Amino acid sequence: MTMPLDRPEAWQIDEHRVLGTGRVCSFVEDDITPPSGEQFTRQYLTHPGAVAVMALDEQGRVAVVHQYRHPVAMKLVEPPAGLLDAEGESFLLAAQRELAEEALLKADDWRVLVDIFTTPGGCEESIRIYLARGLSAAPRPDGFVVEDEEAHMDISWVDLDELVDEIFAGHVQSPSMVSGALALQTARLSGRLDALRPADAPWPARDIWAARVAERRAMESGE
Incomplete structure (x- = not known):
């Protein structure tokens, strides 16, 4: 039996919104489309780690x-x-x-x-x-x-x-x-x-975090 491990998986972000900005964290909202195709929304806090x-x-x-x-x-x-x-x-x-x-x-x-x-x-x-x-x-x-x-x-x-x-x-x-x-x-x-x-x-979670931060910044700037 193969041991189940955490693995990278990034679902598509259709739209990203900043709902509030603080000194350390921001409160954000993403519209997400998973592989099955239905869209849903999630809110979460950003964090520098x-x-x-x-x-x-x-x-x-x-x-x-x-x-x-x-x-x-x-x-x-x-x-x-x-x-x-x-x-x-x-x-x-x-x-x-x-x-x-x-x-x-x-x-x-x-x-x-x-x-x-x-x-x-x-x-x-x-x-x-x-x-x-x-x-x-x-x-x-x-x-x-x-x-x-x-x-x-x-x-x-x-x-x-x-x-x-x-x-x-x-x-x-x-x-x-x-x-x-x-x-x-x-x-x-x-x-x-x-x-x-x-x-x-190596700390793979930080590489994923950096990529997600770059993606959000691009969406926030309209690039």
């Missing part, structure tokens, strides 16, 4: 941040993470920057832990979650200013086994934290940590 970091120390602890998330009115336990919104910055450099900015850490060993779509039914956000090991203290990058939610963010170390228990108890709900912790625990228990993908492994 993000990276997150599961920073694991030699004691089996993970560095986590406690960040207020206004849409859900909760302060969530999350891995250090940030948007892919710096022009020309590699995914790995973005992850390294976020680890220094939010957790004041750097790492000697970087690997790709897991790639996810957070809410593919309504938002195009994709996240690459890295595993970082060989940790040591690091200063915040020059020019970085702590503001908004980050000014109220706490940092702590949590035992990975306990973190997994809290996820199954329903006490930890961030998609990057749930995916990252469960993937990390699986990799650790199965002896896969050193066999994880290299830090510069």
Whole structure:
């Protein structure tokens, strides 16, 4: 039996409309024609994508941040993470920057832990979650200013086994934290940590995202 895998598939966009534009995301609407020929409409949020970091120390602890998330009115336990919104910055450099900015850490060993779509039914956000090991203290990058939610963010170390228990108890709900912790625990228990993908492994979802962005921009400009 062939293993079912995610695969690229782009249905025809007949018309694209921008319903609202924000600082990070836009709310858009597409008229779509699938291979069967009937047309339907879908609304969704655009998103630049993000990276997150599961920073694991030699004691089996993970560095986590406690960040207020206004849409859900909760302060969530999350891995250090940030948007892919710096022009020309590699995914790995973005992850390294976020680890220094939010957790004041750097790492000697970087690997790709897991790639996810957070809410593919309504938002195009994709996240690459890295595993970082060989940790040591690091200063915040020059020019970085702590503001908004980050000014109220706490940092702590949590035992990975306990973190997994809290996820199954329903006490930890961030998609990057749930995916990252469960993937990390699986990799650790199965002896896969050193066999994880290299830090510069291809990320096909981002190529698809870039093509879709170019298509939308062309439709918005009337080209």
